[in-house]
Amino acid sequence: xxxxxxxxAGYGICWIGIVxxxxxxxxxxxxxxxxxxxxxxxxx
Amino acid sequence: MKTQRTIGFLAITSVAVASFIGLFVVPADxxxxxxxxxxxxxxxxxxxxxLSFLVVFLMSMLYLVQxxxxxxxxxxxxxxxxxxxxxxxxxxxxxxxxxxWGIWWTWDPRLTTTALxxxxxxxxxxxxxxxxxxxxxxxxxxxIGIIGFIQVPIVYLSVFWWRSLHQPPSSPRSMAAGFxxxxxxxxxxxxxxxxxxxxxxxxxxxxxxxxELAGPEEEK
Numbered sequence: 469x470x471x472x473x474x475x476x477a478g479y480g481i482c483w484i485g486i487v488x489x490x491x492x493x494x495x496x497x498x499x500x501x502x503x504x505x506x507x508x509x510x511x512x
Numbered sequence: 513m514k515t516q517r518t519i520g521f522l523a524i525t526s527v528a529v530a531s532f533i534g535l536f537v538v539p540a541d542x543x544x545x546x547x548x549x550x551x552x553x554x555x556x557x558x559x560x561x562x563l564s565f566l567v568v569f570l571m572s573m574l575y576l577v578q579x580x581x582x583x584x585x586x587x588x589x590x591x592x593x594x595x596x597x598x599x600x601x602x603x604x605x606x607x608x609x610x611x612x613w614g615i616w617w618t619w620d621p622r623l624t625t626t627a628l629x630x631x632x633x634x635x636x637x638x639x640x641x642x643x644x645x646x647x648x649x650x651x652x653x654x655x656i657g658i659i660g661f662i663q664v665p666i667v668y669l670s671v672f673w674w675r676s677l678h679q680p681p682s683s684p685r686s687m688a689a690g691f692x693x694x695x696x697x698x699x700x701x702x703x704x705x706x707x708x709x710x711x712x713x714x715x716x717x718x719x720x721x722x723x724e725l726a727g728p729e730e731e732k
Binding site: 471472474475477478479481482485486489490493496497500501 | 531535547550553557592596599607705709715719723
């Protein structure tokens with residue numbers, strides 16, 4: 469089988485996974501910011 | 513905020529440069545050919561998984577000693593990074609195995625223990641979702657974070673303890689100079705990238721916790 473395809477799949481999945489997690493965080497950040505972007509109380 | 517942006521920029525740049533070198537500059541391996549280039553992402557993701565779960569272990573211990581919720585937020589941030597890294601390690605490993613071993617998956621000790629590691633920390637996240645009390649959630653999670661860490665050295669040592677199809681751990685020192693340097697470069701690049709993600713996740717966790725502690729009025 470062509471190794472290039474496996475390389476594209478491997479690197480592609482790795483980068484897509486990282487970007488997807490980053491997008492997920494951004495979405496949650498927007499949601500939290502919409503409510504109250506405050507860190508008070510987190511250390512207690 | 514400025515530090516976070518700088519790390520973000522550094523993460524994208526270093527991953528781009530390291531990947532370019534790994535894919536196009538360094539020559540292909542004499543025996544494995546082009547597919548060996550997957551090692552430059554397989555090893556960094558595996559290393560980051562182990563590092564993340566070590567952080568979880570330490571933060572869980574700190575939480576149980578000091579009972580400060582910020583340690584719990586740090587622990588869950590590291591778990592998410594660890595779960596992502598472990599999943600990527602298994603997927604990329606499977607893509608590496610097909611052309612080299614001729615199979616996508618086998619119940620080899622290294623593969624099996626790594627899959628179990630992923631299940632343990634997915635379980636950690638599931639258990640967290642089972643209670644809304646931040647203190648109780650942190651307590652339960654800390655216990656799993658500490659007990660679950662036992663699996664990390666088992667994964668690492670599995671290739672030495674049992675007869676395994678998987679090769680012993682690859683590191684910049686175990687490879688020829690040129691390949692080792694490229695691996696080291698990728699290890700640094702992905703560590704910066706995942707550190708950036710962990711920082712964002714920690715800040716988000718703090719904000720979500722602050723909302724939670726403020727009560728339902730604030731959440732409306």
